[in-house]
């Protein structure tokens with residue numbers, strides 16, 4: 001069923017040249033023999049897609065295959081997305097967003113497109129889409145039962161109730177090797193009364209630093225997260241999580257992070273994250 005769907009997909013694939021993300025994105029080793037995960041990864045490559053662990057079912061028009069793999073860079077349109085329904089992009093505005101969150105979103109969104117000589121062009125910033133699960137079969141590796149695979153959801157996107165937990169959007173600036181996340185902490189993230197749980201703060205920091213590390217270095221895992229909590233974050237408030245590359249050294253990527261109030265006046269949290277590049281097989285025990 002899945003194979004025939006992919007074959008069908010192959011015929012329908014719309015080939016386009018990408019305008020972004022040249023060379024430096026994740027390279028998934030195609031030759032790796034990892035059961036179901038391998039089949040999906042190989043199938044995706046054949047169709048111009050790349051498996052990204054970033055944030056779920058990823059329409060590949062966001063993440064083209066690296067040219068270094070010797071495969072033509074192709075882009076699959078949403079109309080030929082292989083799964084039953086198009087995935088929900090959780091990083092788009094919804095009714096739970098406060099006016100402050102919405103304003104910040106509009107601000108960074110405007111920077112994604114610039115006008116030059118009367119023409120709209122891609123700007124330095126890019127909004128990253130966000131989904132609630134990894135690709136079918138790619139979730140979690142071979143140890144998971146089929147039931148668990150079907151139910152697995154990205155930790156930060158595991159509720160359908162808008163505004164209840166992690167409400168966030170990440171904008172990436174590849175030129176500056178930095179990103180900013182606009183984060184509104186929902187009522188399910190309470191730690192100290194009326195304030196955000198330290199683990200929830202660590203989670204968003206891990207996600208944001210992990211995201212930029214992945215975009216810069218390819219598939220990585222967090223090896224070390226060092227966090228200093230400077231001032232509490234009120235539940236329901238909107239904060240900025242800024243992250244930038246500090247240095248790379250072999251397989252290691254060091255990322256810094258600051259969480260501030262929306263106006264930047266108050267420092268809430270400072271952190272560094274060490275990410276180590278992995279082979280996809282690392283997640284499958286091969």
Ligand SMILES: CCCCCCCC/C=C\CCCCCCCC(=O)SCCNC(=O)CCNC(=O)[C@H](O)C(C)(C)COP(=O)(O)OP(=O)(O)OC[C@H]1O[C@@H](n2cnc3c(N)ncnc32)[C@H](O)[C@@H]1OP(=O)(O)O
Nearest residue numbers: 053054055206207210211214219220221222223224276280
């Ligand atoms: C295709 C898949 C794509 C997936 C990518 C997904 C990314 C998604 C990104 C964004 C979306 C948002 C999603 C959230 C993101 C969250 C990410 C997480 O939370 S990951 C879960 C928590 N992390 C773990 O469970 C790791 C467990 N640890 C390990 O698996 C290993 O220890 C690992 C991979 C980190 C390193 O193991 P080794 O065997 O590959 O490498 P060795 O040789 O030990 O280390 C390499 C170098 O790194 C240093 N190193 C390793 N750990 C260190 C540490 N804790 N502190 C300092 N240095 C360390 C070593 O000293 C070595 O340095 P020298 O090359 O000798 O200079």
